[in-house]
Amino acid sequence: IGAAKGVAHLHEGISPSIIHRDIKPSNILIGEEYEAKVSDFGLVRSGPVGDQSHVSSQVKGTPGYLDPAYCSSFHLTPFTDVYSFGVILLQLVAARPAVESSRSNASSHIIDWARPSIEKGSIEDILDTDLLIQGCNMQMMLKMGQLALRCVVKVPKERPTMTQVWQELEAALKSVDDHLLPPQPLDEDSPTLMISTADKATSHRINQLSSTHHHYSYSSVSIDGIGLERFHVDIDSMSFESASLRCLETSISLDEGFSIDHPVVV
Structure with missing residues (x-):
């Protein structure tokens, strides 16, 4: 959420807007208080102004996080960063590289790999095994996956803005927190229970x-x-x-x- 707020500030809190062009996990740093910090502004470009819908630019960025619409049209918009952030959301859920090569040397993008499971609501099929073992809120993971797919749709204008992304993530997190049961008090002789699922x-x-x-x-x-x-x-x-x-x-x-x-x- 913190990283999404940072990118949203570049898009909407500055005039003219700034497009990062290289949003990826290694460019999101964690501070001393675990606050997210967007870094590496070597590829930034000023965004469209006035009636402009885009700016023309040579394709720059990191394979796996590059927006196909940008690569094919050379039209750079803030939605280019939204696509990259959608890939990161999928990685947070699945703990998988953006592009993974199989033994047959065929490359598989995380979007194509994750989409079928997310669309049928089976987030556990792609979930990071560490999260499966340690326990997590499946509803939140599914919402993150569904939001990620909206961020990477082919038509840039059909993607949410980065402000909408962080607002939806924050709302989903609050919804999950509101439904968590408060811990029940235990006396000295009662067992200490840590339940990670609520079935x-x-x-x-x-x-x-x-x-x-x-x-x-x-x-x-x-x-x-x-x-x-x-x-x-x-x-x-x-x-x-x-x-x-x-x-x-x-x-x-x-x-x-x-x-x-x-x-x-x-």
């Missing part, structure tokens, strides 16, 4: 375990109907903790009647 089945399993007096942390996600779950249990000097993504049907029985009997990641 009813997960909540039910956690509630069943909450009657015990063990410290337990849990996260879960479902991929193609296969539940991937990880857990950490501490009972006195005994410790059990999952690590890798290997889904097994496992039953673990512990003292005092505590048991786990469902698919777990070990």
